[in-house]
Amino acid sequence: MQRRFLFLVALVVIGFAGAAYFFWPVNGPARNLNLTGDVVRGNYVIRTAGCVACHTDIEGGGAYLAGGLPLKTPFGDFIPPNITSDKQAGIGAWSLEEFSHAMSNGISPGNKHLYPSFPFDSYTKMSDQDMVDLYVALMASAPVAQKAADHSIGFPFNIRLSMQGWKRLFFHPERFTPDISKSGLWNRGAYLANGPAHCGACHTPRNIFGAAQTDQHFKGTPTGSKPFFPAIDAATLKERGYDAETLVDALTGGFDPDFDTLGGAMGEVINESLTHWTPEDLSALAAYLLDED
Ligand code: HEC
Ligand code: HEC
Incomplete structure (x- = not known):
């Protein structure tokens, strides 16, 4: 009897611990918001x-x-x-x-x-x-x-x-941390691509729960999948024939190495975001994507 009771108590404790684990808020590091906005x-x-x-x-x-x-x-x-x-x-x-x-x-x-x-x-x-x-x-x-x-x-x-x-x-809330072995330009590009510009939201494949597969960062979706998102990791972009200049050109509405312009969801990213970027930020993005600095 007593053993059975202990077993039940253990189950309840495990249940509560499990629920607490799942329902404990997932909050990232506190921010310093005491800044002047512009x-x-x-x-x-x-x-x-x-x-x-x-x-x-x-x-x-x-x-x-x-x-x-x-x-x-x-x-x-x-x-x-x-x-x-x-x-x-x-x-x-x-x-x-x-x-x-x-x-x-x-x-x-x-x-x-x-x-x-x-x-x-x-x-x-x-x-x-x-x-x-x-x-x-x-x-x-x-x-x-x-x-x-x-x-x-x-x-x-x-x-x-x-x-x-x-x-x-x-979900792992965190702030961007620069890679000190890389240049300031590369780090600005890494910040933009992975933070505000959220390139991985489309170009990093997702698991069946809709979560980004972080070990497949920028590796795109398999050929033939719908919707299809191409890989944009450095090796693939170089294989495709991009260099810093042609990449910035394609990302602002010019031609890609196949003499096509990028369309669909990417066309919207280009029109509503990338064409508004400063030349410095576009260079930073290209330096990061091609892993050159
Ligand atoms: C990929 C599309 C997408 C982009 C890009 C996006 N949002 Fe949203 N946003 C959504 C969707 C979808 C929701 C609704 C989510 C929900 O109901 O849980 C949302 C919800 C929100 C909410 C919550 C609103 C509410 O009433 O609860 C805020 C605030 C917000 N977005 C701000 C922004 C800002 C600022 C940006 C740019 C920095 C941005 N979003 C970029 C799709 C997007
Ligand atoms: C809303 C989804 C979406 C987002 C966000 C997005 N892309 Fe794309 N991207 C696409 C799609 C779809 C294509 C394929 C377009 C085509 O082939 O016409 C594409 C194509 C590309 C290509 C061409 C690859 C090749 O093989 O020629 C590059 C480079 C690229 N994206 C870079 C980026 C960068 C950098 C960002 C972040 C600034 C970004 N994308 C954000 C959907 C997206």
């Missing part, structure tokens, strides 16, 4: 971070950042919401801390777990200064009083709490 710099971060491509219905001529077209995934359709400064329909009522928490840990006010179709697993790497600049620029954006539509996703993914377990297993 709207001009922040508007540039909006571009390097590609917020416009998702949060604006470009095809339908929708208002800037007022909500985007559905992102189709195997789990359902996710609608990027209105992130203008409108206090009801957008995020105008959010504090800087709340905004940073959503971007860095994937949690919105009211403890709402965000889906990783919003690439917070890349944005968590952004610098504190970029985060603060981004916030002041969004707060200065034109308010749009129209809410975006709701997601249409199936059970059990429509339960936001399920994302807590996902985060526990697959």
